[in-house]
Amino acid sequence: YKLEQNYPNPFNPTTVISWQSPKGSHQTLKVYDILGNEVAILVDEYRESGRYKIEFDASNLASGVYIYRFSAGNYVDVKKMIVVK
Structure with a gap:
């Protein structure tokens, strides 16, 4: 498994x-805000x-770090992205 860094980063709005x-x-x-609140579910299915x-x-999100x-399976990875408005 491999999770890539989002592109572009920082970004507005996509x-x-x-x-x-x-x-x-x-x-x-x-996707979670910096406080750990879930703000979006992009994928939740078998692939x-x-x-x-x-x-x-x-x-629909405020500027900041997400x-x-x-x-x-047993693989988990997290990355940061920045929304700039």
């Missing part, structure tokens, strides 16, 4: 998050192995 998985599994990709990318629209968390 960014792309990509990842790859070597085998099929239930995958989740969620086959492969490369994926998803566009995240933060037009965390995105990817989990699949």
Whole structure:
């Protein structure tokens, strides 16, 4: 598994998050604010192995630092992204 850094970063209002998985599994990709509150669920489903990318629209969020968390099986990774308005 590999979670990529979002691009562009910082961004306004959209960014792309990509990842790859070597085998099929239930995958989740969620976005949290800096206080740990969940602000978006981008993926929460079974996906086959492969490369994926998803566009995240933060037009309804305030400027600041956000965390995105990817989990699949026992793999978990988090990265930071910055919304600038």
